[in-house]
Amino acid sequence: MTPAYKLYGAAISLYTGKARAYLRYRNVPFVEESGSPEIFDRVGFRMIPVLHTPDDELVQDTTVIIDHLEAKLGEPSVYPAGAVQRLIALLFEVYGDEWLVIPAMHYRWAYNLEYILEEFGKTVNPDATVEQQREIGEKISAPFRGSLPFLGIDENTVPGIESDYEALLVRLNEHFASHMYLFGNRPSIGDFGLMGPLYAHNYRDPWSGELMRRLAPNVARWIDLMNTPAPNSGRFLADDEIPETLLPMLEVMFAECMPALLATLDANAAWIEANPDTEEIPWAVGEHEYTIGGKRGKRMLRSYSQWMLQRPLTYYQSLEGEDLQRADRLLREVGGYECMQKEIRRPVTRRNNKLVAE
Template sequence: MPDNYTLYGAPLSLYTGKTRAYLRFKQIPFDEVFSSLSVYKKVIIPKTGVRFIPVLRTPTDKFIQDTSVIMDSLEAEFPLRSAVPKGPKQRLVSAIFEMWADEWLLLPAMHYRWNHDNFPFIYEEFGKVVMPYMPAFVRRIMGKKAGAKFKGFVPMLGITPKSIPAIENWYENEVLPMLDAHFARHDYLLGSRPCIGDFGLIGPMYAHLYRDPASGKLMKRLAPNVVKWVERMNQDNVQLGRWCVNDRIPETLLPLLQQQFKEFWPVQLDTAKHVQEWIEQNPKASKLPRALGEHSFQIGNVTEKRVIRTFSQWKLQRVLDVYQAMSDDEKQRVDPLLKELGGYEVMQTVIERRVTRTNNVLVVADC
């Protein structure tokens, strides 16, 4: 058995970047193994039953899949240098940012990777997975074939010729400027210490939007303070720092949080509604399909359709649980902020038919 943890991932992987940064901050010794096709066949699939990275192998030979589960496990195992704020407002905002980054920043992350000029860089990156030791020109050929599957997900996420101008306007003229203004004043989301929300955010902001050539050039031009934050998040031996005193949420985050409740949360809630309907219509089913048809979403002034991803309900449950587990006193401190942001009503949502992960598969919780 290994002495250290082992991270199975890849530099191009959005969620590997999230876990890698977290392990570095926690100062947990780990070795990283590149997830080539051979590693998928010999380790990842046999040990987890799924084809997703990252996967974390513990010194006791346990294999953990899913970034949120990995961080939950390590927070319990290594309580020092916690990334979960103790204050109720900061704890909730941290969880909100993790869900938003995991779910909604997929739009610009996938769009800028596959619809902008990142070639042959991306093809070589995917080619390393298939044939890591072959010359670059061979990797490009094989990577183009391997990458076609991921490129095929782009329209399924609602990234279409109709929605692309709105996605670019939102990312370039709203998200990046708001984050840049915030990181001009704060090292991390909630002060001088990173929280779970920072690690959620670093996934798309590093592996796709910073590291890919086209979007990386754009970020350097439009948001130099975001670039500095990305680079801070990838450092070793990060100083512990502290979150803002008195459970304060920086004012620079409020416009972005308001926007999340306006555009992103309706999509999550509508997803949960469709999942609830499917469970009621399939009372004997325990395993959920990964997708349930399509629904409409809005970004800017554009309405488009996207695939309903059942996993999004699991992510939503986690955030609602943070709020709903609070004491009455904590809610009294949090509710004025939620009302200011337009998020009070949605935080009262009760999901009757919950979903959970069993052996890395999404299932109905009470089956």
């Protein structure tokens, strides 16, 4: 029998790794294929992954894919019921999707070049010779390699990107020494967010995978676990507990990643106000100076980051009473209180897979 769902994606794709792990965890029957021009025409642009549902719907964007299936499948949800766990899980998802793409892209193109060029070629033409695949790879990977400066990867930031990433590996390694997933025995939306960059690039690319296994064998083990269909019987830690081992990672997240990503909200608001008659917000809305691993550089402000950031921000800003108090206590401890007060002056939404002002 043909599985009901199709995932249009690729083994080398960062975001496909996130969606695939979710489908496996929820035991959703699916086949994985490459997307076709017809599929991308229907979506409106070329982007993977895309989920093809049994109702012939095409769902684009990993977060939308996961939420679409969460609504269908119900419990056991990947969104913790505990307010603080849920908030931190949403933050880890943004961190994986929008920030760890920086080390993922850096390590892939700096240390795995030969391999990844062939992999790109193999993705397009599995039957071609290695030489042909390399040639195809050179050509079709050009836009990806060319995006490094826009992501803020240059000679000044590379030492910061590497020290920051290696420190993250060591901290995650310590965390996974005593926990299966971020919040106990059930993977959360935060685990899936981390899975994209940590799997497809930093585990699967050979040089990067070797670095991971050497510095952080428990992280490599977590990746194997995330890629395995699960019995779906695990639980999040009781009493909305946040493991101590996550706190140093949250500190780093709030010191460098969140301020940089939050700058997108101001840039988007300025763009929306300057272009009241244009519906779709462009992919990039300016550039800014940012810090990574203590090194300063310039990166493009990607409008889409706001849509991801709105998830933890609106969730946090909806909290009340005891939940808010507990969230604030933790946020103050990790230096995140100020960031989370950020007002969403011009909310954005997705309409027909396009980012627009709400």
